[in-house]
Amino acid sequence: MGSGVNAEVAGVLLRIADLLLVLGENPFKIRAYQRAAEAVRRSPYVVAGMSRSELMELDGIGKGTSEAILAIAETGTCSELESLMEKVPADLPELLELDGVGPKTVQKLWSHLNITSLAELEAAARGRRIRGLRGFGEKKEEEILRAVRIYKNRSGRMLISEAEEIAGEVAATLVPGTFSYAGSLRRGRSTVGDIDIVTTEPAQSVNPRIREIATEMIDEGMKKTSFFYRGKRIDIRFADNNEFGATLLYLTGSKEFNIKLRERAISRGMQLNEYGLLNKQNGEITRCATEDEVFSLLGLHFIPPELREDRGEVAAAEAGTLPQLVELSDIKGDLHAHTTGSDGSLSVDELAATADALGYDYILCSDHSASLGVARGLTPEGLFEQAHEIEIANRNHECQTIAGIEVDIMTDGSLGLPDSVLADLDLVIASVHSSLHQEGDQITRRVITAIENEHVDIIGHPTGRLIGRREPSAIDIPRILEAAREAGVAVELNASPYRLDLDDIYLKTAKELGVKIAIGTDSHGPGDFAAMRYGVTTARRGWCGARDILNTYSLSKLLDFFR
DNA sequence: GCCGTTTTCGGCCCGACTGTTTTCAGTCG
Numbered sequence: 158m159g160s161g162v163n164a165e166v167a168g169v170l171l172r173i174a175d176l177l178l179v180l181g182e183n184p185f186k187i188r189a190y191q192r193a194a195e196a197v198r199r200s201p202y203v204v205a206g207m208s209r210s211e212l213m214e215l216d217g218i219g220k221g222t223s224e225a226i227l228a229i230a231e232t233g234t235c236s237e238l239e240s241l242m243e244k245v246p247a248d249l250p251e252l253l254e255l256d257g258v259g260p261k262t263v264q265k266l267w268s269h270l271n272i273t274s275l276a277e278l279e280a281a282a283r284g285r286r287i288r289g290l291r292g293f294g295e296k297k298e299e300e301i302l303r304a305v306r307i308y309k310n311r312s313g314r315m316l317i318s319e320a321e322e323i324a325g326e327v328a329a330t331l332v333p334g335t336f337s338y339a340g341s342l343r344r345g346r347s348t349v350g351d352i353d354i355v356t357t358e359p360a361q362s363v364n365p366r367i368r369e370i371a372t373e374m375i376d377e378g379m380k381k382t383s384f385f386y387r388g389k390r391i392d393i394r395f396a397d398n399n400e401f402g403a404t405l406l407y408l409t410g411s412k413e414f415n416i417k418l419r420e421r422a423i424s425r426g427m428q429l430n431e432y433g434l435l436n437k438q439n440g441e442i443t444r445c446a447t448e449d450e451v452f453s454l455l456g457l458h459f460i461p462p463e464l465r466e467d468r469g470e471v472a473a474a475e476a477g478t479l480p481q482l483v484e485l486s487d488i489k490g491d492l493h494a495h496t497t498g499s500d501g502s503l504s505v506d507e508l509a510a511t512a513d514a515l516g517y518d519y520i521l522c523s524d525h526s527a528s529l530g531v532a533r534g535l536t537p538e539g540l541f542e543q544a545h546e547i548e549i550a551n552r553n554h555e556c557q558t559i560a561g562i563e564v565d566i567m568t569d570g571s572l573g574l575p576d577s578v579l580a581d582l583d584l585v586i587a588s589v590h591s592s593l594h595q596e597g598d599q600i601t602r603r604v605i606t607a608i609e610n611e612h613v614d615i616i617g618h619p620t621g622r623l624i625g626r627r628e629p630s631a632i633d634i635p636r637i638l639e640a641a642r643e644a645g646v647a648v649e650l651n652a653s654p655y656r657l658d659l660d661d662i663y664l665k666t667a668k669e670l671g672v673k674i675a676i677g678t679d680s681h682g683p684g685d686f687a688a689m690r691y692g693v694t695t696a697r698r699g700w701c702g703a704r705d706i707l708n709t710y711s712l713s714k715l716l717d718f719f720r
Numbered sequence: 721g722c723c724g725t726t727t728t729c730g731g732c733c734c735g736a737c738t739g740t741t742t743t744c745a746g747t748c749g
Contacts, residue, residue: 185732189721219722259747380736419733430734
C-alpha cells in the first residue's frame with residue numbers, strides 16, 4: 158500500500174475531529190486528532206505497515222491515536238469513529254466546510270432547527286427561519302447563503318505555477334518593493350490553497366484598488382483584507398515598516414511552525430505575535446522589521462521559508478545544524494528533456510541551443526522508448542540516428558547534450574529496450590507509464606526490478622502522480638529508496654508543476670538515506686524549462702543541499718557518479 | 721489526546737474581523 162492509503166487514514170482521523178467539533182468536545186482533544194492526521198499525511202512510510210511503537214515515535218501520535226490508526230489501516234474504521242457516528246447525523250459535519258460556520262453554529266442549527274444537512278440549512282436560510290435564533294440575525298442568514306454558494310462553486314488547491322500567475326496579477330496592483338508573498342506560496346509548497354501577501358502600503362490606498370479587481374470582497378479592514386480573485390481567495394495583510402518582519406513571519410506560517418515559535422517564545426519569557434516580541438518581565442515590546450530579528454531574539458538561526466513546517470527545523474536552527482539548501486544558481490543542467498525524437502517539439506539542435514541560452518553546462522536528452530503507446534517513442538534505429546544528431550549538436554553548442562532515454566518500465570519490471578541498446582547510452586531514466594493501479598507490493602517490486610538493471614541510472618517520476626488529476630501509485634517509496642541506495646541509482650525530482658514527483662516528504666527521506674536526486678523538467682517544449690525553479694524549491698523543502706542534487710555536479714563528475 | 725530544559729499533571733498560540741450585542745462570542749488564518 159502507498160501514500161494514498163496514508164491519505165485515507167488521515168481522512169478518517171479528520172472525520173473524527175469534525176464529529177468531535179460538532180459535539181463541542183475538548184478543543185485540545187480535537188487538535189490532537191488533527192495533528193495526528195497531519196502526521197500520517199506527511200509520513201513517507203505507509204502507516205499500515207508500521208508497528209504501534211513506530212507510530213508512537215511520530216510527533217503528535219500517542220497511545221490513543223496509534224491504536225486508532227492501526228484499526229483504521231486494517232478495517233477502514235475504529236471504535237471512536239463508530240461510536241461518534243451513532244451520535245451525529247452523517248451529513249452534519251459538512252456544514253463546517255462553510256466559511257463563517259463553526260462548531261457552535263452547527264450545534265445551534267442542529268439542536269434548535271433540527272438542521273442536519275447542507276440542503277436543510279439552505280432551505281432554512283431561504284425560508285428566513287435562521288434569523289429567529291437567539292444570536293442570529295438577517296446578516297448571518299445572508300452570510301450563510303453566500304457561504305453555501307461559495308462552497309458549491311469551490312475549486313481545489315492551485316498548482317504552484319497557477320498560484321504564481323494569480324499572485325502576479327494581484328501584485329500588479331501594488332507598488333513594487335513594498336510587498337512580499339507569504340503563506341504556502343512563499344514556502345514553495347507544490348500546491349497552494351490561497352494567496353497571502355504582506356504589504357507596507359496603507360490599507361486606505363490599497364483597498365480601493367482591490368475593490369476594482371476583486372470578483373467578491375470577503376472582508377475589508379485596516380489590518381487585513383480578504384477577497385476572491387479568479388475564483389481564488391487572496392489575503393492581504395498591512396504592516397508598518399518596523400513590524401514587517403514579524404508580520405511576514407506570521408503570515409508565511411506554516412500554522413504548525415508559528416505555534417512552535419510562539420511556544421518557544423513563551424518558554425523564554427516572551428510572547429510572539431505578528432508585530433514583534435513582548436518581554437513579559439519588563440513589558441517591553443520589540444517590533445521586528447525583519448524576520449531575522451525575530452529569529453535572533455528567539456535564539457535561532459534564520460529558517461528559510463521552505464523549511465517552516467515543524468519537521469525539526471526549529472531544533473536544527475537552535476543547534477545551528479540547518480542544512481545549506483540548494484539554490485537555483487547551483488544548477489548546472491537539466492536531467493530530463495524530450496525532443497521531436499518522441500513527443501517533444503524541439504529538435505536535438507534546438508534543445509542544445511535552448512540549454513545553451515539557459516547557461517547550462519549539460520542537458521539530458523531523454524526521449525520515450527518505442528514501447529510506450531501514448532507517445533511516439535524511439536526505436537533502437539531512431540536512437541542510433543539521434544546519437545548522430547547529438548554528436549553534431551555537441552560540436553556546435555557549448556552546452557553538452559547527454560545521450561539518454563526515458564525507457565519504459567514494463568508491467569513485469571523489464572525495460573522497453575534491450576540491454577544492448579541501453580548499454581550504448583550515457584544515462585538511462587526508467588519510468589512507469591502504464592498499469593499505475595497495480596497493488597503496492599507489485600508495483601514496488603516492479604520498479605525494484607528496474608533499479609537492479611545495471612543500465613538504469615535514474616528512476617523517473619517515481620509515484621506517477623499528476624497533481625489534482627491522478628493520485629500517486631501505491632508504490633512504497635522508502636523501499637524504492639533502499640533499493641536505489643543499494644544499486645547506486647538516483648531518483649528523479651520531476652520539476653514539472655503538474656508532477657513535482659518526488660515530493661518533499663520523500664526527498665527528505667532520500668537525503669537521509671544518501672540517495673541522490675536528479676532534477677528534470679521533463680520539458681516537451683521551450684516553455685517547460687523554467688520549471689527548474691519549482692524543482693529547486695521542492696528540493697529545498699526536502700532539506701536538500703547542493704551535494705544531494707546531481708544537477709549541481711560538473712558533467713564529468715555526473716557521468717563518473719554513474720560509472 | 722498529547723507531551724515534558726517547570727516531565728506523569730496541567731497545560732495546550734495569538735490577534736483581526738463580523739455580527740449581534742451593550743461587552744462579547746464565534747470564526748478564521
